[in-house]
Amino acid sequence: MATIFSTCYLFLPMILSLFPTTLCATVVEDLKNLHQPPGFNSTILSNCLKNPSLRYCSSSPIMDFDEIFKFTIVASHLCNESKNPNCVESFPKVDLRNRPNIAPLYLSFDFFWKYCPFTIMSIDLSNNSIKGGFPTDVFFCTQIHSLDLSINAFSGDIPIQSFSSFTNLTFLNLSYNYFSESKLSDSQFFKRFNSSSFLHSGALLDQKRFTVKAVVLLVCFPILVIFLVICLVWLCFQRPDFLPSKLQRGRRFTPAILKAATDGFSKKYLVGMSDVVHIYKGILRDGTEVKIEMYWDDIPRDSYRRFVDECEVLSKLHHKNLVRVLGWCKSRKFRAIITEWTREENVEMWLSGSGSPWKHRVKVLMGVVECMRYMQKEWPEIDYELDTSSILLSDKMEPLISRFKVGDHNRNQRKIHRFGIFLLEMILNKKVEEELDGGDAGFIRNMRNLNHGDLQQMIDERMEVTETNFEQVKQALSLGLMCIDESISEKPSLGMILNSVARAYKTSLVLPSANHRTFKGHMPLQTN
Structure with a gap:
């Protein structure tokens, strides 16, 4: 390998003559200012022959003569x-x-x-904090016997496969770096050296760190599992509203949910409140x-x-004119029914x-x-x-039946009777139920025999009854x-x-809303 340095030696005086001082500048500045001396190319070709x-x-x-220069x-x-x-004559080591x-x-x-150069047998770049x-360029020096890259800040993976070209390598030191962990111990590459070549390099599992990790894992993992189980149990029994809808317990509310919905009651x-019942407006998590x-x-x-059985049944009711029962709650101190929020205005109001x-x-x-x-x-x-x-009104003026009870199957006649009272109170300007305390026969007889004038006085005047809808x-x-x-x-x-109410409803939708003169004359009520 003396030839290449002989080449440099031949032209060195000529190169130095280009500078006022002997190579006082940095290598980078040298390369920028130096030019090939005459005969450099021919000397390189002669060397290659x-x-x-x-x-x-x-x-x-x-050949790139500029690179070779x-x-x-x-x-x-x-x-x-x-x-x-x-x-x-010789360049046996790179010692930096x-x-x-x-x-x-x-x-x-x-x-x-x-x-x-083939003469280089050792490369030492240790203790330089190189990041x-x-x-990988050192792999061009395939003939080297020793490579020391210790005490630096190299990181990433070690190119294990590339070391196969270092057939003469007998000493390797990669200690005290930040390489990525890899399975060096399982490779042929690792068997060529021993663990001292990789101390604190990051490439091998540090036993002390492994012990600390193992202890932390063995202690913390069970604690974490127990904590997660406790959290899951708490969510299931206290705040199921945080769980996905498929995991929630249907229509059963917990005291914690109600407390959160009412800001701690x-x-x-x-x-509203009484001695037995407190009524709250609440806002659920959704x-x-x-x-x-x-x-x-x-x-x-x-x-x-x-109570629970009734709530389960009532929560299955779905109709636009029913207040929806969303669920119930039990506690040592109270029981609760949760329904959808509606306006407080009822039909009477x-x-x-x-x-x-x-x-x-x-x-x-x-x-x-x-x-x-x-x-x-x-x-x-x-x-x-x-x-x-007890019948509420929605914002769209839809009636909402709000009070229920799981009762007797055979009470249809009673329901018809109550609807009759409700219908009459929707038309008359008095509480019909109070009038019926003395018996319904007299009240019914008097209502059917009313002349037009008396009937007009009985009808709620705010309905603005006209000849059209009378x-x-x-x-x-x-x-x-x-x-x-x-x-x-x-x-x-x-x-x-x-059928009767439906006909009246359809007719009311098409009747003009303007007032017409009130119908005159005696119009007795008929039962058919």
């Missing part, structure tokens, strides 16, 4: 920096340990490593507004079981207010009858209240009287009531 094994002679497709300069500098005894200012510089000259990946959410009726009475266990024309009242009647038909067909065992104080009002009154008349052997069926 004499010794074709030189690395730069095998470059293809043609740079190589000779860097090789000369590096040979001197590495304190080789005779750089003209403890040289953090220049070691990264020489690593950056890839053309030097490409033409790495980045493994310096805050007074600002309290909308934003649903609910009404919470909390009963503080102490009931026996069997009564509570019946609505009738006592201003402006409730006939067509709106017929709409309310239509909704009540449709709901009664649904309950008769689907849930005949459930009783419900039909009076103006006949509808009169037929509705007759239907109501038939529903409460106990002397009739067969009261009107629910189907007949539905």
